[in-house]
Amino acid sequence: MIQFILTVIDWFLHLDRYLGQIINDFGFWTYGILFVVIFIETGVVIMPFLPGDSLLFAAGAFAAIDSSGLNIFLLYGLMAIAAIIGDTTNYWIGRKIGAKAFTGEVKWLKKEYFDRAHAFYEKHGGKTIFLARFVPIIRTFAPFVAGVAQMRYGYFLSYNLIGGVVWTGLFLFAGYFFGNLSFVEENFSLVILAIIFVSLIPVVIEGIKGRKKKEPAQPAAPEQ
Numbered sequence: 001m002i003q004f005i006l007t008v009i010d011w012f013l014h015l016d017r018y019l020g021q022i023i024n025d026f027g028f029w030t031y032g033i034l035f036v037v038i039f040i041e042t043g044v045v046i047m048p049f050l051p052g053d054s055l056l057f058a059a060g061a062f063a064a065i066d067s068s069g070l071n072i073f074l075l076y077g078l079m080a081i082a083a084i085i086g087d088t089t090n091y092w093i094g095r096k097i098g099a100k101a102f103t104g105e106v107k108w109l110k111k112e113y114f115d116r117a118h119a120f121y122e123k124h125g126g127k128t129i130f131l132a133r134f135v136p137i138i139r140t141f142a143p144f145v146a147g148v149a150q151m152r153y154g155y156f157l158s159y160n161l162i163g164g165v166v167w168t169g170l171f172l173f174a175g176y177f178f179g180n181l182s183f184v185e186e187n188f189s190l191v192i193l194a195i196i197f198v199s200l201i202p203v204v205i206e207g208i209k210g211r212k213k214k215e216p217a218q219p220a221a222p223e224q
Helices: 002-013 017-045 053-063 073-101 113-132 138-148 153-178 182-186 188-198 201-214
Strands: none
Touching: 017 053, 017 073, 017 113, 017 138, 053 073, 053 153, 073 138, 073 153, 113 138, 113 153, 138 153, 182 188
16 A cells, blocks of 8 residues: 555656656557546545646646647547546445445444535535545545535536536646746656645635634623
8 A cells, every 4th residue: 555655656746757658658549548547536436646637737738749749629628528527427426325325224324414414515515526626635535425415416517517627627728838848847846746735725725714614703802
């Protein structure tokens, strides 16, 4: 397990090297490899550690190089489809498992927990599904939990479509326009770490907002 984590970290930090090697070795089939990675990263709940944001950024950067053979618009279409199908698959897996898990047979999975999760996703699920797109690891779990909570599929799908299109477009085109600047090329590992850090900002903001809402109001000071 430790070796797997170290391998994933190495993937994150050296995507320029690995992706360049993949393009050289597989050519046109690189589209398929990238499609599968993005699909698994968003669609398989036990695989949240695969590169997502950073892989899209690196792919966009290579698409800007004529010799790579990657077309940015074809890449964008395929990656958006992979992300949307991935979330959809994750949702239905969660829905199937959730229906069986909360039957009362498992004592610690109480029906009231399911009801709370369902109510939360009906009220805040759209925002959760959209924002989760930009947060590593949470991106993989959010659609699964939405399925477990039996969030209405039409409601889920609308935010899944919007999130998939915006997420893939943002990082692909950021890489396409900025990935080959000399500073970025010379400090690629730092840029990837910065992308991961920025991806966590929405969660931090939402966490701070949540804490403020839970804090009890301070009693007013008695008049002198």
